[in-house]
Amino acid sequence: MNEFVLLAGSKDTRTALINQLQEIMDGYVQISSYSIEEELPKSLHNQLVVLSHPLVLEEPKVRACIGTDCKVIIAKRIINYENIDKLLYLPAGTRALYVNDSFETCMESIESLKKLGIEHIHYIPFYPGLQNARKIEIAVTPGAFELIPEHVHDVVNIGPRLMDISTIHQILDHFQLHEPEDVISQRYLRKIIQLSKRLADANQIATNLNKHLNEVLDGVNDGILTITQGGKITVFNEELGHLLGVSPNRVIGQSLGDAIDHPELIEFLLDSSDEKDRWFTFGQVEAVVHRFPLNNDQSLVATFKNARKTIELERSLRSELKKKGFVAKYTFDDIIGESSPLTKTKAIAKKLAKTDLTLLIQGESGTGKELFASAIHNASLRDKRPFLAVNFSAISEDLMESELFGYDDGAFTGAKKGGKVGLFEQANGGTIFLDEIGDSSLKLQARLLRVLQEKEIMRIGGSKIIPIDVRIIAATNKNLLHMIEQGTFREDLYHRLRVLFVDLPSLRNRTDDIPLLVRHFIHQSKHPHVAVMPQVIEKLASLPWHGNVRELKNTIDYMLAVCEESTIHVENIPLQSTNPISNSSPDVQERTSGAMPKAPVIPDEEDELLLILRSIQTIAKRGETPNRRRIMEMSAEWTRPLSEQQIRSRLDVLELRGYIVKNRGRFGTRLTEAGVRMLE
Numbered sequence: 225m226n227e228f229v230l231l232a233g234s235k236d237t238r239t240a241l242i243n244q245l246q247e248i249m250d251g252y253v254q255i256s257s258y259s260i261e262e263e264l265p266k267s268l269h270n271q272l273v274v275l276s277h278p279l280v281l282e283e284p285k286v287r288a289c290i291g292t293d294c295k296v297i298i299a300k301r302i303i304n305y306e307n308i309d310k311l312l313y314l315p316a317g318t319r320a321l322y323v324n325d326s327f328e329t330c331m332e333s334i335e336s337l338k339k340l341g342i343e344h345i346h347y348i349p350f351y352p353g354l355q356n357a358r359k360i361e362i363a364v365t366p367g368a369f370e371l372i373p374e375h376v377h378d379v380v381n382i383g384p385r386l387m388d389i390s391t392i393h394q395i396l397d398h399f400q401l402h403e404p405e406d407v408i409s410q411r412y413l414r415k416i417i418q419l420s421k422r423l424a425d426a427n428q429i430a431t432n433l434n435k436h437l438n439e440v441l442d443g444v445n446d447g448i449l450t451i452t453q454g455g456k457i458t459v460f461n462e463e464l465g466h467l468l469g470v471s472p473n474r475v476i477g478q479s480l481g482d483a484i485d486h487p488e489l490i491e492f493l494l495d496s497s498d499e500k501d502r503w504f505t506f507g508q509v510e511a512v513v514h515r516f517p518l519n520n521d522q523s524l525v526a527t528f529k530n531a532r533k534t535i536e537l538e539r540s541l542r543s544e545l546k547k548k549g550f551v552a553k554y555t556f557d558d559i560i561g562e563s564s565p566l567t568k569t570k571a572i573a574k575k576l577a578k579t580d581l582t583l584l585i586q587g588e589s590g591t592g593k594e595l596f597a598s599a600i601h602n603a604s605l606r607d608k609r610p611f612l613a614v615n616f617s618a619i620s621e622d623l624m625e626s627e628l629f630g631y632d633d634g635a636f637t638g639a640k641k642g643g644k645v646g647l648f649e650q651a652n653g654g655t656i657f658l659d660e661i662g663d664s665s666l667k668l669q670a671r672l673l674r675v676l677q678e679k680e681i682m683r684i685g686g687s688k689i690i691p692i693d694v695r696i697i698a699a700t701n702k703n704l705l706h707m708i709e710q711g712t713f714r715e716d717l718y719h720r721l722r723v724l725f726v727d728l729p730s731l732r733n734r735t736d737d738i739p740l741l742v743r744h745f746i747h748q749s750k751h752p753h754v755a756v757m758p759q760v761i762e763k764l765a766s767l768p769w770h771g772n773v774r775e776l777k778n779t780i781d782y783m784l785a786v787c788e789e790s791t792i793h794v795e796n797i798p799l800q801s802t803n804p805i806s807n808s809s810p811d812v813q814e815r816t817s818g819a820m821p822k823a824p825v826i827p828d829e830e831d832e833l834l835l836i837l838r839s840i841q842t843i844a845k846r847g848e849t850p851n852r853r854r855i856m857e858m859s860a861e862w863t864r865p866l867s868e869q870q871i872r873s874r875l876d877v878l879e880l881r882g883y884i885v886k887n888r889g890r891f892g893t894r895l896t897e898a899g900v901r902m903l904e
């Protein structure tokens with residue numbers, strides 16, 4: 225067998241060359257290989273020695289081991305063609321450092337890259353000891369990673385240079401191997417063909433991607449146009465073709481002026497002013513054109529939105545949200561009152577609505593916290609997206625956790641098959657209103673804090689992190705600072721929630737608004753023409769209104785029900801009753817005195833009212849929805865079971881007294897703070 229020795233300058237070069245030579249010469253020659261970095265043979269005699277570079281021979285220990293009877297070939301090397309595609313992907317004009325161990329090796333490689341026609345890159349040699357090196361962020365190197373300067377972000381490793389075919393022929397000639405030359409040339413060529421194949425594959429992928437992108441662009445509902453800096457059209461989708469009455473295929477590559485006959489549009493697109501949007505009429509269609517530059521290649525993109533279609537789409541999205549109950553019902557116009565405290569609060573809230581920051585609304589029960597949250601959402605940039613209200617006092621902790629975060633299939637026994645999407649996910653893009661946040665458990669507070677910090681959630685029993693884009697508005701009628709002191713509310717959560725805040729004035733601090741509110745609630749009622757005697761307003765203005773506007777609304781409902789001849793008189797104002805509920809605790813008495821409306825109830829009904837309050841609390845704690853049916857089922861165990869109709873009338877009384885709020889749907893009836901205190 226013919227044998228020769230390969231001597232390389234470094235271990236990496238040795239490995240690269242031996243791999244190349246073995247692949248090409250397999251079966252014809254045997255090669256032993258060494259490098260200066262590793263151990264060299266003691267002495268070589270009467271052998272063919274192939275050196276990877278002329279500089280290898282300058283090493284004394286190399287010269288010492290090569291006997292004078294050896295034949296020495298100094299290899300010619302070319303750029304590693306296997307990695308050339310990495311360079312071809314760099315955009316034309318890219319400035320890149322060429323990093324190698326000396327000025328000579330850098331220049332040799334740059335020269336051979338240029339000879340190979342890879343000239344679209346501007347190479348700048350970089351080697352150890354270079355003074356005033358330029359700070360360029362891309363580097364090309366034949367594996368000399370340790371020499372790459374720190375400021376470089378992208379490295380293209382083209383690997384050590386390989387042996388040129390002429391050197392391979394020289395080796396074959398030495399052994400007088402003529403007949404395998406064809407085979408060997410083919411093996412060498414095969415490598416180059418593999419590279420061409422790879423490039424062709426990449427080309428195919430790019431073509432497919434392009435086709436796919438064009439299909440996507442054509443599927444979009446808006447017209448899309450892209451032009452180069454010189455005004456040539458590069459993208460023109462089908463929708464735009466319909467809008468402008470032009471065939472997309474015909475205009476791609478043309479200049480804007482040749483393709484479109486609309487001077488005002490062309491002037492807007494090519495104009496260098498800051499104007500981003502303008503309305504146009506194309507035939508019968510009104511459209512808004514939005515333009516923006518693409519940073520990378522300085523093209524300009526314009527989107528064309530058909531106004532009618534957009535309005536229709538928004539309408540259908542809104543009705544979809546409405547069906548789910550995910551819309552905010554109120555705007556700032558629904559917040560009645562012209563007193564100075566309310567006007568000031570409304571003005572602040574309107575400003576805060578425009579930001580996208582987390583907001584905490586503080587105010588006594590019934591001051592309109594939910595009303596404000598809803599109005600803020602509707603005045604925000606998220607007004608077309610869902611608004612979801614969640615009340616922490618209404619449902620149990622476990623149920624609340626799964627309501628908010630959802631769960632994955634099989635998360636716990638009794639979990640719905642297929643899992644459940646939580647409210648945070650459903651509110652994505654919109655606003656979530658966390659009412660009575662002071663009633664959330666410490667465990668839930670920890671989870672909420674994570675949502676605020678990370679803007680992501682994980683379903684219960686899930687492992688996937690789901691990013692969410694939801695604005696949080698929280699509300700409380702509790703003194704959270706006091707709760708922090710007691711250790712029942714997390715201070716870090718408080719600060720995260722109170723990025724912005726609105727403090728709602730109590731009704732007794734804005735009694736000027738009472739006449740307006742009375743008018744408003746009567747107008748809204750089934751008896752909009754009922755008159756109110758001036759003494760009634762006077763009396764109402766003198767009451768303490770611990771239940772605020774809600775209490776006032778309930779009082780008006782009561783007065784409308786009991787008044788005669790379409791006029792409300794002072795006698796219709798609910799009297800302070802001496803029933804056990806209002807007398808049971810001094811605190812409640814204080815809260816319910818004066819204004820708290822009391823319907824006349826026979827004494828044993830008072831016990832029933834307490835039982836009903838208690839059962840609402842029990843049902844909610846179990847994680848179920850407190851509704852008439854559930855209360856009726858519980859009443860089966862009382863001395864006098866109640867019908868659904870009887871429960872309905874008692875719930876009306878409890879609501880009138882401010883102890884409960886009746887909600888339809890998911891959360892059912894819930895206790896107010898006054899209701900909870902009553903039970904305590």
Ligand SMILES: Nc1ncnc2c1ncn2[C@@H]1O[C@H](COP(=O)(O)OP(=O)(O)OP(=O)(O)O)[C@@H](O)[C@H]1O
Nearest residue numbers: 558559560588589590591592593594595701773774
């Ligand atoms: N300024 C106002 N103008 C018109 N209606 C109001 C106003 N303030 C409150 N209301 C009405 O009073 C009732 C209570 O309001 P809301 O539910 O928003 O209060 P809240 O502060 O969230 O109460 P709670 O703390 O008990 O949940 C609702 O019917 C609401 O429409």
